[in-house]
Amino acid sequence: MMYLSCVIISWKVTARERVNNVKLLIKNCYLLPDDGDAAAARGDLAIEGDRILKVGDEGELPRDWKAERVMEGEDYLCLPGLINCHTHAAMTLLRSYADDLPLMYWLEKKIWPIEARLTADDVYWGTMLALVEMIESGTTTFSDMYFFMDRAAEAVEESGMRACLARGLVGTGSEAETGLEESKEFLEKWQGAAKGRISIWLGPHAPYTCPPDYLDKVLALAQDYRAGIHIHVAETKDEVEQINKLYGKTPVEYLKERGVFQFTTLAAHCVHLTAEDISVLAETGTGVAHNPESNMKLASGIAPVPQLLAAEVTVGIGTDGAASNNNLDMLEEMRTAALLHKVNQMDPLTLPAPQVLSMATGDGARALGLEDVGLLKPGYKADIILVDLNQAHLYPRHNLTSHMVYAAQASDVDTVIIDGRIVNGKAQSLDHR
Structure with missing residues (x-):
């Protein structure tokens, strides 16, 4: 350190x-x-x-x-400037710490245990390292979800970057209520800070970590503060199966039923979607953050980006955290996105270069609700x-x-x-x- x-x-x-x-x-x-x-x-x-x-x-x-x-x-x-629609900036500290593992094992056995030991200072320095990396590779705006977010906001303010920041929220365990209170304080202190460069969102982690009663509390807070929602959605088959077993619905259907999509929503990953899920995302104006390299590295699958775009869903590009990528290079992420979907569709016309560049700039800004950024x-x-x-x-x-x-x-x-x-x-x- x-x-x-x-x-x-x-x-x-x-x-x-x-x-x-x-x-x-x-x-x-x-x-x-x-x-x-x-x-x-x-x-x-x-x-x-x-x-x-x-x-x-x-x-x-x-x-x-x-x-x-x-x-x-x-x-x-x-x-x-390039727009990184989904990352966990301070996870630069965990770069190459736990590679070549499936997502849930990676999270439960490696990432979450070491994250429990991180301090606020760790998050500040890890975030600042991420900001240096992103700025030097052409990223000017990013959307982040993590914890000790006051310190992340300090790093953003000092660096000169533009950011949408969310305190990650897990609705089970001892920190569920603490997270809500910290999010409220975070909104009150940092919304519109750094001369408007900082926007504060709410960050319920995922459908499988946020049961219905907890999501209701998050949405009440969103209503009170007119905040957007940044959430992981349908990242793995296991998640889809788990939500179906619990609620008899897909993750997207579950979030729609709870009322999440009435708010400006950024859905990260969206790898395993049904045709009906795609229609819901289109009808509700939900933005999607596509993270091809992280999804490939964790073998989560390939998001149906061509189908999302055909349905006129706004899709931006994200790197995810450096622990599952392992860099924050949006130029590399664009190239991966373009090539991945061409070979997956067996069609060289899929995701042409102009469309991919737009996803990394103007479309990314729209996914984040930034009306005067990206063009x-x-x-x-x-x-x-x-x-x-x-x-x-x-x-x-x-x-x-x-x-x-x-x-x-x-x-x-x-x-x-x-x-x-x-x-x-x-x-x-x-x-x-």
């Missing part, structure tokens, strides 16, 4: 060089068209405060507007990444959308801007090693 804290302290100290909100102009960079056409157009992007003012030919600059800082974007692709449009939040195209594996530049999904690496991310602030950029000489 001492070495880890030294690494993060070094990052935090050098990060004091971050550029605060200024009138920023990125000139002559590549901008991808909304329809994902192969030809990316060159253009300028202007930022004022925490918002995008102009993108290419879209938007107008005030006549007397003058940039305070200009960045040359000739060899850069400008993209919305390069005037008036949207200035959450932007610049990818350095001057790499051997990114030549020739036939199709930059395809490059981002099939060829790009985390190390290609050069500059990260969140809420109009440069939080990481090689041009800033930020040494995070």
Whole structure:
């Protein structure tokens, strides 16, 4: 832990060089068209405060507007920041701790016992390590569920990231009521904090850990505080069988009956769904967080993402925690998602690159209920990444959308801007090693 804290302290100290909100102009960079056409157009992007003012030919600059800082974007692709829809950030501390195990054994015999020994300080440092990893690989927003979430929120506030945070809730055992009280206090203290970058959700862990009477209490709290619900759903066959045995329903049917979907809901995983389940998710506007690498590693199965998309369910992409992935690299997660579903459907047209990139940006924002994040449009939040195209594996530049999904690496991310602030950029000489 001492070495880890030294690494993060070094990052935090050098990060004091971050550029605060200024009138920023990125000139002559590549901008991808909304329809994902192969030809990316060159253009300028202007930022004022925490918002995008102009993108290419879209938007107008005030006549007397003058940039305070200009960045040359000739060899850069400008993209919305990536959005990690589901993770457990502090589980970076458990990276490679318990690999190659089935989910329930992994949870009950390895993960939950060691998590019981974690302290609030552990969660702070584990979260901060995750934030460094995510920022350096182009993620600007993430959705998290864990415990000691006050300390996680502190890390988010210090890092400059945008986050949807939920205190994980388990409705059995001695901490069931404590978790509800901590969630209430968390909502009151942190909702809208960090100049609006932090959103607080409620995090009932899963249908099999939250019996009906407990879910009712969670939903009463959601009603009182107008909070969203972040929950694991239908992750494994065992879960589906367990819920069916207890209630005679699928997990989705159980959650619908309890009234969960009347609230903004993010359903993580959704691997084992019936056609009726998919219809429910579509009708209720429930967002889904697809975590292909974690589902593959734990052999949980393959989520029916093409069917969800066909039903017009909003699907974002998540990494899950580093204990079951084992990194937080959204570029890698996009590539895995695209390739997994092509081979599973035996159809190379399944999940084309533009659709996958949208899942990792604008669709991810919609799944999290963020109305002004995830797109390069005037008036949207200035959450932007610049990818350095001057790499051997990114030549020739036939199709930059395809490059981002099939060829790009985390190390290609050069500059990260969140809420109009440069939080990481090689041009800033930020040494995070």
